[in-house]
Amino acid sequence: MATSHDDLVSAVDSEEEESGAVTMFEVFRGKMRENIVLQRLIVIARLPHHLADGTELGAHYEKLNLQLSRQLWNRMTGLLLIYPSCVLHVIESSREVLCSVLKDLKDMRHHPDCTLLEAPKVVFVEYNPRSRLFQQWSYKVLSDDQGPADTVAKEEEEEESTETLVCTVLSALQKLGEHLETSKKVLPGSLLDETPELIVSQAVLRKLLARDDLLTPQQYLQLYNSPLNISMDFRQVIRSSSLSTV
Numbered sequence: 001m002a003t004s005h006d007d008l009v010s011a012v013d014s015e016e017e018e019s020g021a022v023t024m025f026e027v028f029r030g031k032m033r034e035n036i037v038l039q040r041l042i043v044i045a046r047l048p049h050h051l052a053d054g055t056e057l058g059a060h061y062e063k064l065n066l067q068l069s070r071q072l073w074n075r076m077t078g079l080l081l082i083y084p085s086c087v088l089h090v091i092e093s094s095r096e097v098l099c100s101v102l103k104d105l106k107d108m109r110h111h112p113d114c115t116l117l118e119a120p121k122v123v124f125v126e127y128n129p130r131s132r133l134f135q136q137w138s139y140k141v142l143s144d145d146q147g148p149a150d151t152v153a154k155e156e157e158e159e160e161s162t163e164t165l166v167c168t169v170l171s172a173l174q175k176l177g178e179h180l181e182t183s184k185k186v187l188p189g190s191l192l193d194e195t196p197e198l199i200v201s202q203a204v205l206r207k208l209l210a211r212d213d214l215l216t217p218q219q220y221l222q223l224y225n226s227p228l229n230i231s232m233d234f235r236q237v238i239r240s241s242s243l244s245t246v
Contacts, residue, residue, distance in 0.1 A: 036074060040129050041091045041098045042169065043105065043217070044205050045120035047082070054082035057116045058139035061089075064104060065137050072096050077132050079176075079188055080139035083202045086209060087117065090173060092132045098125070099224070102217040109218075121214040123166055133177035140189045146196050162211045165204055172200040 051057065058080060065076050076093040091101055105120045176188060176198045185191050192199055208214065215223065 036094045037128050038092060038132065039095055039098050040124075040126040040133070041089075041101065042123040042125075042173075043089045043091075043102075043120055044086060044123055044208055045089075045105070045117035046086050046209060047084070048115055048118050051116060054139075054141035057082055057087065058141070060116055061137075061139060064101070068093075068097050068100055072100070076137050077134045078137045079134055080137075081200065082139060082141045083205070084142070084144050086202065086205050088169070088200055088205055090133065091137075092129075092134060099221065102221055105217040106221065119209060120217055121209065121211075122217060122220045123169060123208060123214060125220075133173060134180070134188065135186050138187045138189060140192060142192075142199065142202075146192075146199060160207065162208070162213050165208050165211075168204050169200055169208070172198070 047054070047057075061080055068074070068076060072094065074094040074097050076091060076097050078089065078091040078093075080090075081088045089101075091098055102122070105117065108115050108117060108120075176191075179191060179195065179198060180188055183191055
C-alpha cells in the first residue's frame, strides 16, 4: 500500500512527540510552511470526442496530485468538474504546484496520442486568498441532466463580456465554498448531487472557451516567467514578451 504525504507527516509528528526533540525535518517543514503562499488557479478545457469516460481524466489528476505532493511537499486542494463537453478545474496550492499543473496541460498538446484535454485556457489566478474553498482535491463526473438549465444560453442574449463571464464562475464557486463550509461536508460531490444549482453552468464555460482574450497555459507560463520592464514615463509595468494578449 502506498504511503500518502499526510501519513508520512503524521508518522514523523508522532516520533517527534515521543522524543520531545526538535528534528531537522521539523525545522525544514516549519520553514517551508512559512514560505508557502497559497494561490488559486481556475482553468477550463474542452473534452476530446474520444474520451468516453471522464474517470480516465480524474485518474490522471489523482496521479499528478500524488506525484506533486511527494516532490514538492505542498498540499493541493480543489475540484475538477467533468462535464459532457468540457471541464472546470480549480486548484489551490503553492505557486510551484500551480505551475506544474499548467506545464502538464502544455505538455499534453505535444503528445496528441495521450491528449485528455483540448484548448485549455486560464480563467483566473488568485494570489494569497484568505482561505481555501476546498479541504481536499476531488473530481466529479457530471451527466447531461445535472447542473442548472442552460435556458439563458438559448435565449436571444446580449454579448456578455469575458469579465462578466469570469465573475459568474467566481460567484458560483464562492457559493459552493460557502455551502461546503456550512454543511460540514469534506467533499463537494454529494452536495452537488443534493443541490445541482450550485454547479457552474456548462453554457458559461462554453462561452469562455470561445474567447480569444483568455491565455493558454503556455502563454501564461511565458508571461509569468518573463522579466519585468518598468517604464517610469508611462507608469506601466510591461512584460518583455511578444504576447499580444493579456
